[in-house]
Amino acid sequence: MTLKQGAKSELTFVGSLFALGLIVFWDTWRTELPEINLTISPTLFPYIVSILLMVLSTILFIQVLRGDSALPEGLEPGAKIEKSDLRTFCTVLASLFAYLLLIERAGFVIANTVTFIGISYSFGNKKMLKAAGIAVILSTIVYFSFTKFLKVALPSGIFRGLM
Amino acid sequence: MSSFNSLLEGFAGALTLSNLMFGLLGTFLGTLVGVLPGIGPALAIALLLPITYTVSPSSALIMFAAIYYGAMYGGSTTSILLNTPGESGSVITALEGNKMARNGRAGPALATAAIGSFVAGTIATLILAFTAPTIADWAIQVGSAEYVALMLVAFSTVSSLLGSSQIRGFISLSVGLVLGLVGADLQSGLSRLTFGNDAALEGIETVIVIVSIFALGEALYIASRFRDTGWKIIPMKGRALMSRNDLKRSWKPWLRGTAIGFPLGIIPAGGSEVPTFISYSVEKSLSKNKDEFGHGAIEGVAGPEAANNANAAGALVPLLALGLPTSATAAVILVAFQTYQIQPGPLLFTTNPDLIWTLIASLFIGNTLLLILNLPLVRFWIQLLKIPRTYLFAGIVSFAMLGAYALNTSTFDLTVAIAIGIVGFLFRRYGMPITPLILGLILGPNLELQFRRALQISAGDYGTLVASPLSKILYLVLFLVIIGPTVARLRRKMKAKKAIIS
Numbered sequence: 001m002t003l004k005q006g007a008k009s010e011l012t013f014v015g016s017l018f019a020l021g022l023i024v025f026w027d028t029w030r031t032e033l034p035e036i037n038l039t040i041s042p043t044l045f046p047y048i049v050s051i052l053l054m055v056l057s058t059i060l061f062i063q064v065l066r067g068d069s070a071l072p073e074g075l076e077p078g079a080k081i082e083k084s085d086l087r088t089f090c091t092v093l094a095s096l097f098a099y100l101l102l103i104e105r106a107g108f109v110i111a112n113t114v115t116f117i118g119i120s121y122s123f124g125n126k127k128m129l130k131a132a133g134i135a136v137i138l139s140t141i142v143y144f145s146f147t148k149f150l151k152v153a154l155p156s157g158i159f160r161g162l163m
Numbered sequence: 164m165s166s167f168n169s170l171l172e173g174f175a176g177a178l179t180l181s182n183l184m185f186g187l188l189g190t191f192l193g194t195l196v197g198v199l200p201g202i203g204p205a206l207a208i209a210l211l212l213p214i215t216y217t218v219s220p221s222s223a224l225i226m227f228a229a230i231y232y233g234a235m236y237g238g239s240t241t242s243i244l245l246n247t248p249g250e251s252g253s254v255i256t257a258l259e260g261n262k263m264a265r266n267g268r269a270g271p272a273l274a275t276a277a278i279g280s281f282v283a284g285t286i287a288t289l290i291l292a293f294t295a296p297t298i299a300d301w302a303i304q305v306g307s308a309e310y311v312a313l314m315l316v317a318f319s320t321v322s323s324l325l326g327s328s329q330i331r332g333f334i335s336l337s338v339g340l341v342l343g344l345v346g347a348d349l350q351s352g353l354s355r356l357t358f359g360n361d362a363a364l365e366g367i368e369t370v371i372v373i374v375s376i377f378a379l380g381e382a383l384y385i386a387s388r389f390r391d392t393g394w395k396i397i398p399m400k401g402r403a404l405m406s407r408n409d410l411k412r413s414w415k416p417w418l419r420g421t422a423i424g425f426p427l428g429i430i431p432a433g434g435s436e437v438p439t440f441i442s443y444s445v446e447k448s449l450s451k452n453k454d455e456f457g458h459g460a461i462e463g464v465a466g467p468e469a470a471n472n473a474n475a476a477g478a479l480v481p482l483l484a485l486g487l488p489t490s491a492t493a494a495v496i497l498v499a500f501q502t503y504q505i506q507p508g509p510l511l512f513t514t515n516p517d518l519i520w521t522l523i524a525s526l527f528i529g530n531t532l533l534l535i536l537n538l539p540l541v542r543f544w545i546q547l548l549k550i551p552r553t554y555l556f557a558g559i560v561s562f563a564m565l566g567a568y569a570l571n572t573s574t575f576d577l578t579v580a581i582a583i584g585i586v587g588f589l590f591r592r593y594g595m596p597i598t599p600l601i602l603g604l605i606l607g608p609n610l611e612l613q614f615r616r617a618l619q620i621s622a623g624d625y626g627t628l629v630a631s632p633l634s635k636i637l638y639l640v641l642f643l644v645i646i647g648p649t650v651a652r653l654r655r656k657m658k659a660k661k662a663i664i665s
Contacts, residue, residue, distance in 0.1 A: 013593050017334060024341055027356055034351050039623045040615045042348040046355055049344060049607075053337040060330050070331070070594030074389065082388070084592065089387035092560075096379065096584065099564045100577045108565075115564060116557045122386045123553035134554060142565065151217065152569050 006081045007069045014061045021053030091122040107157015112139040166293050173520030177528055182225050185218070186525050189226035190532045193233020198241050198544045201385065202559055204234035205491040205601070206377040209370050210566045212499060220503040221521050227499050228479075228522060229529040231492055232284060235472050236537045239276040240544055243269060243464070244397050252435030252471040255443045259456065259463030261397070266459050269399040271406065273541055275413045275461055276468040278405070281534040282414075283421040283469035287476035288526045290425060295512070295523075298484040302509035305485075307617035308628050312637035314610045317431040317487055318602065319644045324437055325596040329648045335595045338586070339603025342367050349608075350615065362575035369498050371567045372604055373491075375580035376597060378563035380587015382556050388592075396548050403541045413465040416446050420469025427470075428477020431489035434598060435474045442470035476526070483507055483519060487606075491598045494605045 028046040064070075071077060095118025102111035116135035117128065125131050146152045176182065196207040208227050215223040238253035243260035256276060263272040305313070322332030345356045346366030357363040405413065420442045427438040446466040447456050456463055481487040486508030488494035500507050511519055537544070567580040590597055621627035629635055 010593050013589055017338070020338070020341065024344070024356060027358070031353065031355070034353055036351055038351060038615075039619045042351045042353045042355070045611045045614075046344055049337060049340045053334070053341065056330060056334045056337060060334060063328075063330065068328070070592075072388070072594060073384070073591040084387040085390065086387070088390060089383060089588075092383050092386050093581070093585075095560070096564065096581045099561075099568075100574055100581065103568060103577070104574060112561050112565065116561045119382060119386075119557040119560045120553045122390075123556050124390050125551070125553035131553070131557070135557070138558070139561075146565075146569070152213070153572070154565075154569070 173524030176521035189229025197234035197237020262459035339600035343607030379584025416466035424470035424473030
């Protein structure tokens with residue numbers, strides 16, 4: 001049986017949805033119930049949802065196998081489905097993780113600057129110096145307007161004492 | 164009559180300086196997010212939620228409602244000039260509107276869209292003001308069992324009508340329900356799906372899911388798939404004005420669009436795609452200039468734009484009167500109410516009459532502000548479209564991360580945000596609609612609560628769920644909505660087979 005382009009990766013995706021249902025089922029099954037007398041057990045809903053998810057993903061799995069593969073958002077029916085650019089995807093993801101790792105260690109201004117430059121680069125920006133300039137100015141403005149005007153504390157990080 | 168008096172009092176409340184300022188800010192932000200492709204009103208409101216903790220509930224809700232209305236106006240500008248719909252309700256507008264712009268008629272297209280939105284928005288808000296209290300009065304008698312049925316109907320219509328296939332809609336819904344389960348169960352204290360993580364006990368923050376699934380998911384998706392597809396703005400000649408003939412061709416579609424959009428907003432039809440599409444088909448079949456359709460017929464812009472705005476007002480009826488959101492944006496507004504410990508629903512009109520009437524009055528004011536903001540100032544918004552996409556997305560993503568972090572100043576939330584962002588990417592890549600997930604996440608816990616309440620009252624007798632006539636009708640509707648698309652597909656298949664045989 002030959003599969004349409006992109007169907008293999010879709011099967012993996014649908015399979016992982018089934019796995020999600022299975023995890024919910026397993027986690028519900030292994031929990032010990034508190035000894036309160038409740039009309040409806042707190043495990044009933046998780047059971048229903050997990051079974052629903054497993055049944056539905058099985059049906060979709062079969063549909064995809066039979067050739068009904070998904071239409072990515074923003075494409076017209078019948079358009080050629082191209083592969084995602086994995087490198088760019090990873091650059092975006094790395095920029096997001098940079099924020100997570102830097103915000104409490106290096107502070108908001110640095111984390112925000114790095115993420116801004118990273119995302120701008122992954123969208124094809126070649127003028128890195130200009131991007132860096134905009135990022136620093138924007139981050140500083142946001143930092144001060146949040147901490148001074150909105151009274152939302154943001155980590156000052158390595159600039160502690162300076163800001 | 165009492166509605167009329169309350170509405171007048173609402174105007175008194177809405178016309179204070181600070182409320183007007185928040186309304187103006189909201190219309191501005193709403194038009195902005197509507198114009199810019201890639202951000203919608205749901206994301207904008209979710210991002211602003213943490214910031215508004217210090218603001219009074221009425222000011223914040225006025226701003227959110229203005230964003231909600233404003234995005235509809237801004238979205239049509241982008242559809243007409245860019246052929247990239249700024250938000251989902253403007254997809255149909257792009258069909259004829261973009262063609263008109265290409266023929267050098269961008270001005271009339273923008274004018275009929277904005278004025279049509281104003282006319283529809285005003286009429287629909289007026290109907291909202293008089294129907295919502297009546298529905299709320301009636302809904303006070305609606306018990307938990309009926310609520311369960313209502314929510315199930317809302318779930319199934321939204322899942323069935325959005326996106327390419329029904330099954331994908333329901334899977335999206337189920338994933339949302341799973342996310343809603345995470346955390347300590349309110350009644351028993353049992354921790355569910357937390358896997359020993361203390362930070363997860365309070366559940367997954369709705370705001371973080373919305374922000375990351377829209378902003379981060381969209382950025383991941385666009386960057387890795389459509390990075391090189393740039394935008395091409397069609398230049399606008401002259402001013403955004405209509406000739407007498409344009410007006411003659413527009414006013415009927417405006418009114419018909421309103422008549423189609425409003426009722427479809429009240430029933431959970433899954434957002435503005437369906438009404439705008441119906442309005443377009445109606446205008447096409449009624450028009451004397453059928454041959455113009457597909458080449459820039461003004462009726463094809465006027466009708467759907469009016470339907471879009473009337474639909475948005477209609478969706479506020481179940482939100483305010485029943486506490487039941489039927490679109491992603493309405494769901495976020497529900498969360499906004501809840502952050503102020505206000506529960507929208509039948510009791511809202513008796514417990515918080517000032518708030519609700521001020522809000523409704525501010526919708527009229529906002530609508531007028533939007534007309535001014537969008538017609539004479541349309542060139543300003545066009546300039547905004549010239550912001551390079553690389554900076555635009557960099558700004559959106561860093562703001563989304565800030566929003567996710569600032570909510571609880573916790574890095575756990577950021578981890579959740581990145582994970583949900585990846586889910587958002589996968590959903591877009593594999594054609595799964597996102598709104599059902601949002602509804603499942605927000606309404607799932609509510610559904611469970613009402614379900615348990617109903618069964619506690621009946622001492623465990625499941626018969627209570629279908630006891631009342633209303634429940635019976637709702638379950639019949641539910642059944643039809645679920646099997647409808649399957650029956651339609653089978654019929655099409657049979658027809659195709661017959662055609663092959665003969």
